[in-house]
Amino acid sequence: MxxxxxxxxxxxxxxxxxxxxxxxxxxxxxxDYVVDCGVYxxxxxxxxxxxHTEAIKEVRRREEGFVWIGLHEPDDNQIQGVAxxxxxxxxxxxxxxxxxxxxxxxxxxxxxxMVFRTVRYVEHESPTTANEIVESGELMAFLGTDFIITVxxxxxxxxxxxxxxxxADPERLAPGPASVLHAIAxxxxxxxxxxxxxxxxxxxxxxxxxxxxxxxxxxxxIYLFKREVLELRRAVSPLATPLRRLAEGYTRLVPxxxxxxxxxxxxxxxxxxxxxxxxxELLTTLVDATLGKITLQLNSDMRKITAxxxxxxxxxxxAGVYGMNFDxxxxxxxxxxxxxxxxxxxxxxxxxxRIFRKNRWL
Numbered sequence: 001m002x003x004x005x006x007x008x009x010x011x012x013x014x015x016x017x018x019x020x021x022x023x024x025x026x027x028x029x030x031x032d033y034v035v036d037c038g039v040y041x042x043x044x045x046x047x048x049x050x051x052h053t054e055a056i057k058e059v060r061r062r063e064e065g066f067v068w069i070g071l072h073e074p075d076d077n078q079i080q081g082v083a084x085x086x087x088x089x090x091x092x093x094x095x096x097x098x099x100x101x102x103x104x105x106x107x108x109x110x111x112x113x114m115v116f117r118t119v120r121y122v123e124h125e126s127p128t129t130a131n132e133i134v135e136s137g138e139l140m141a142f143l144g145t146d147f148i149i150t151v152x153x154x155x156x157x158x159x160x161x162x163x164x165x166x167x168a169d170p171e172r173l174a175p176g177p178a179s180v181l182h183a184i185a186x187x188x189x190x191x192x193x194x195x196x197x198x199x200x201x202x203x204x205x206x207x208x209x210x211x212x213x214x215x216x217x218x219x220x221x222i223y224l225f226k227r228e229v230l231e232l233r234r235a236v237s238p239l240a241t242p243l244r245r246l247a248e249g250y251t252r253l254v255p256x257x258x259x260x261x262x263x264x265x266x267x268x269x270x271x272x273x274x275x276x277x278x279x280x281e282l283l284t285t286l287v288d289a290t291l292g293k294i295t296l297q298l299n300s301d302m303r304k305i306t307a308x309x310x311x312x313x314x315x316x317x318x319a320g321v322y323g324m325n326f327d328x329x330x331x332x333x334x335x336x337x338x339x340x341x342x343x344x345x346x347x348x349x350x351x352x353x354r355i356f357r358k359n360r361w362l
Contacts, residue, residue: 041065043170066177067147105242112143117235118157127202133228148177178254226283307356
């Protein structure tokens with residue numbers, strides 16, 4: 001259930017929107033905050049450097065093509081120029097700036113706003129000693145009829161390599177900006193697959209350690225790993241619904257020739273989600289197995305303590321009896337009383353020891 005914003009947060013958001021509405025549109029270039037800005041016509045990227053205002057003017061002058069702008073962790077002031085130029089909805093802009101969103105798809109007038117959670121596998125020596133397995137970030141996309149704007153949060157999952165691949169393949173970009181959105185979704189899901197495969201190797205290693213004799217894997221470490229898998233699950237599972245909606249024709253911004261590709265990405269996400277759910281169940285089983293081993297070890301230790309306590313009780317009892325200050329006691333004045341009592345103690349203790357060893361208490 002989504003958290004209900006407090007009255008203070010609502011007032012702060014209202015004040016922010018009022019201040020945005022009060023100030024005039026920002027038209028100065030924001031090239032200092034733009035990772036890349038490209039103009040694409042017929043799938044081909046036009047040469048030259050473009051500001052966001054020049055790019056959209058060129059596309060609309062030609063009445064064909066689209067603009068692809070990439071931003072990295074902009075603040076309110078940095079994104080406002082782009083938002084004013086492209087007419088982005090203030091609620092979507094607010095989500096893009098402040099991040100911490102779950103994967104979703106929203107429609108604002110003639111613009112789509114989609115949120116992805118990105119993940120990266122953190123290298124480590126062993127899953128039984130690692131403090132972090134999965135690092136997450138966020139990627140937002142604004143899709144319009146003649147533009148796509150991406151906003152990235154985090155230091156991984158950059159789109160520079162993906163942009164170069166698309167620039168070298170004009171046929172993929174020919175359908176328009178929706179093809180870029182598909183490429184981004186496919187790129188994110190490919191990272192899901194890679195992280196899932198590497199986590200599976202870690203879980204196999206941890207499973208081997210848990211069931212190995214005298215293993216040093218603690219339940220706390222498995223629980224930490226389980227939390228990392230939960231982080232991956234939060235990125236994967238909610239994405240299935242937005243992808244299915246795009247594949248089913250949720251909006252006219254996604255042409256028919258692109259919708260089928262979203263269906264393929266949706267199938268991959270479903271596969272990853274099922275594997276991640278299986279990981280979660282397996283880790284729960286490993287936690288139970290570890291706790292069971294701890295319980296068995298405690299029972300074994302208690303048996304050993306009880307056995308030794310029983311053995312030690314024999315000389316303690318006899319020494320206590322013959323340590324009392326009475327004149328008339330059996331064998332008290334006998335010459336062989338002391339060695340006889342020592343012999344009795346040894347015989348009883350050795351007998352108890354053999355009985356406990358036979359029953360595997362020692």
